[in-house]
Amino acid sequence: MNPDFLFFIEVSLAGLGSGALLALTALAYVLIYKATRVVNLAVSEVLMLGGYLFFAFAAGWNFSPWLALPLAIIGGGIVGGIVERGLIRPMLGENPISVFMVTVGLGSILVGLTELMWGADPRTLPAFISTKPLFLGEAYVSRKIAVTFVVAAVAMGIFLALFRFWRGGVALRATATDQAAAYSCGINVPGVFSVAWIVGCATAAGAGVLLGAIGGISTTMGVFGLSALVVVIIGGLDSILGALIGGLALGLIQSWAGTYLGGEYSSVVTFGLLIVAIVIRPFGLFGTHEIERL
Amino acid sequence: MTAEAILEIENIELTYKGSIQALRGLSLNVPKGQVVALLGSNGAGKSSTLKAISGLLALENGELTAGRIRFNGTDTAGTSPHQLVRNGLFHVMEGRRVFDDLTVEENLVAATYALSGRSGETADFEQVYTYFPRLKERRNSRAGYLSGGEQQMLAIGRALVAKPSLILLDEPSLGLSPLLVEEIFTIIAHINRETGVSMLLVEQNAAVALAISQYGYIMENGRIQLDGPTERLMADDDVREFYLGHGGSGQRSFREIKHYKRRKRWLS
DSSP states (O other), rough: OOOOHHHHHHHHHHHHHHHHHHHHHHHHHHHHHHHOOOOOHHHHHHHHHHHHHHHIIIIIIIIOHHHHHHHHHHHHHHHHHHIIIIIIIITSSSSSSHHHHHHHHHHHHHHHHHHHHHSSSOOOOOOOSSOOOEEEEEEEEEEHHHHHHHHHHHHHHHHHHHHHHHHHHHHHHHHHHHHHHHHHHHHHHHHHHHHHHHHHHHHHHHHHHHHHHHHHHHHTTTTHHHHHHHHHHOOTTOOOHHHHHHHHHHHHHHHIIIIIITTTTHHHHHHHHHHHHHOTTTSSSSSOOTTOOO | OOOEEEEEEEEEEEEETEEEEEEEEEEEEETTTTTTEEEEEEESSSSHHHHHHTTTTGGTEEEEEEEEEETTTOOOTTHHHHHHHHEEEEETOOOOOOOSSSSSHHHHHHGGGGGOOOOOOOOOOOHHHHHHHHHTTTTTTTTTGGGHHHHHHHHHHHHHHHHHHHEEEEETTTOOOHHHHHHHHHHHHHHHHHHHOOOEEEESSSHHHHHHOOOOEETTEEEEEEEEEHHHHHHHHHHHTTSSOOOOOOOOHHHHHHHHHHHHHHHH
């Protein structure tokens, strides 16, 4: 095979790997936005917290990584549940900007608490994915990225299926469309809010563990969540399919830009794309038209 | 009224945002198994009354400041709206309010949440499709693409899935052609007769509403102005003139003044 082309394939595969992770994080935003119409900026910090929780369980208490992973995910879910009951529900009906600002503040608090507990230095997670290289045909893929891709893809698949075929998915979509009508059908609307926050934050925490496994953890890893926010704004704040496609596309684009133009172009391209997308389609590629603009 | 009441409202007062008073001491009863019509002009407070009953007021910053609402003998204050639905009080809201992005069948699935906590009740979509065959044809299309009449059928269909003991129907004739109105009201009457569900029906179209109900209330400015069995209301001069559109008095001299007074009372 032409070595240039092989290289291109390898870069693309790596891009798909980080794209899957972006999509998974984007899903956390979408779930929470869909149900409660809140853009939860603290998703980034819950993602970071997920990484640290895994670190605490796996390195601090020496649990097996396969036990630490679900514990970190559950921990993220608990944080989501507490935040929803304690901070978000009392704010119901308030100006969306106020709620948005609460999540911004919450993010800072989470970073602060994490630094108090574990310090500000970056750390590496105990290796739980083997580092043996993996070859797809002739193309080399890092095993970590391949595993991440598979895990994220499976998680997305499960979510898409649940949304379509599980009754709870209907409840969530009904609540998203019309809260009063959802109430009138006997749907426990506050309960749906809680579930969306718990599942959304658990997803973010899981994505944090995967991200930490690839690049280590630090209190600033929440920046990754900002890229995922770009994904949801491009894909549509209320569209799971948008999160999936947008995540993969942005992963690929970042990977190509980083390799062929140089690492410093990665952010330029990402946020340039964001601006173009907002100008052309303010509601996102797959979003609903009357969606709020951000 | 001799039958036992499923819904009793005593002197409720309602304000929006703590300042706008929508209901001023309204009372009414719905006897078990009957259809009761609640008529009145725009802004009389009909929809507000229904929202007060179903608890959806809170979503619109409305609040009951006085009075009591009893459903099936128990006070509804403090019960969450979804729990009221699960207890058998279903509100079909004005403007149909189907879930646009969901298919017809998914809309019905959403209503199965009303059955949670009731043992032995299973959702019966076939019953809905028997009453509304058109919904069956379109079961997999998105509700947003249905015609207005089909959406109204779907809204009533959701109520059927919930197997309620009382349905609050808010303007089922809104925006529908006279032929469709006729069709839908016929089905509503059938549902009442065959399932025994009680109904409180809010309507602008007094003629069709009175045709299928046994008792009627006429409200104005947040309180009941007139009530009685349907036959008596249909015979009442004021109701005939201002709600049913039958010609009023022919010769006017002194009567014009009387007419004016009456008109003022009705339309103020």
